[in-house]
Amino acid sequence: MALVLVTNDDGFFSKGIQYLAEALKELGEVYIVAPDRDRSAVSHALTMHRPLRVDLIRENCYSVNGTPTDCVVVGVKKLLPREPDLIVSGINKGANLGEDITYSGTVSAAIEGTILGVPSFAISLVGERPFRYETASYYAIKIAKFILEKGLPPDTLLNVNLPNKPLQEIKGIKITKQGKRSYENSIHEIFSPWGEKQYWIGGGVVSWQKMEGTDIQAIMENCASVTPLHIDLTNYQALDYLRKHGIEE
Ligand SMILES: [Mg+2]
Numbered sequence: 727m728a729l730v731l732v733t734n735d736d737g738f739f740s741k742g743i744q745y746l747a748e749a750l751k752e753l754g755e756v757y758i759v760a761p762d763r764d765r766s767a768v769s770h771a772l773t774m775h776r777p778l779r780v781d782l783i784r785e786n787c788y789s790v791n792g793t794p795t796d797c798v799v800v801g802v803k804k805l806l807p808r809e810p811d812l813i814v815s816g817i818n819k820g821a822n823l824g825e826d827i828t829y830s831g832t833v834s835a836a837i838e839g840t841i842l843g844v845p846s847f848a849i850s851l852v853g854e855r856p857f858r859y860e861t862a863s864y865y866a867i868k869i870a871k872f873i874l875e876k877g878l879p880p881d882t883l884l885n886v887n888l889p890n891k892p893l894q895e896i897k898g899i900k901i902t903k904q905g906k907r908s909y910e911n912s913i914h915e916i917f918s919p920w921g922e923k924q925y926w927i928g929g930g931v932v933s934w935q936k937m938e939g940t941d942i943q944a945i946m947e948n949c950a951s952v953t954p955l956h957i958d959l960t961n962y963q964a965l966d967y968l969r970k971h972g973i974e975e
Pocket of ligand 1: 735736765766767818819832
């Protein structure tokens, strides 16, 4: 029986994580260890300057007053009976495509799992309410089975995105690379009740660079997008550039 840790960045009360945990029970024993509130866009933050409170909500379900990364660390090292066979993060309410993954708490939880040596993937729905959690759950099981049977290459996690559409409309899985996007008008000027000018980041019009084989391209073609990510951020081509231009002494 597989042991699976499920987490997210939308908080343990989010419907997405409940659907995900329920679906993955088909594969083994499932633990939920998730933030006690919405911690979207906290990236890979780790709480180091205060203790973490862990509440047992019901059997095998814990909430933590910390980040998704905290949940993975505490879950794997302290709460689960042994190291899990798989970590799944999601189902996120909203896309994690292109550069968005650098802000993503959902993806960062899977990064932390990978750093701890546990095969991990993140799963997100691209769209807006109402979210089709059944569609994402169906593909979560498929991908979880694949990883449990075949494993993943070292230091590799999967970033999975699904169109927020009924299952019948999804035209299968595409292996993709990370796309590129740009946000327009996503910093809004607002005024507090006391007349202070403030800034609110969010919304705006999203546009994508046209590139074949990207995560966003797969979504636009109504496919599930599976992007393999690795933790080594080294730009290997830039090594040559820096050497050639004599940065080393
Ligand atoms: Mg989120």
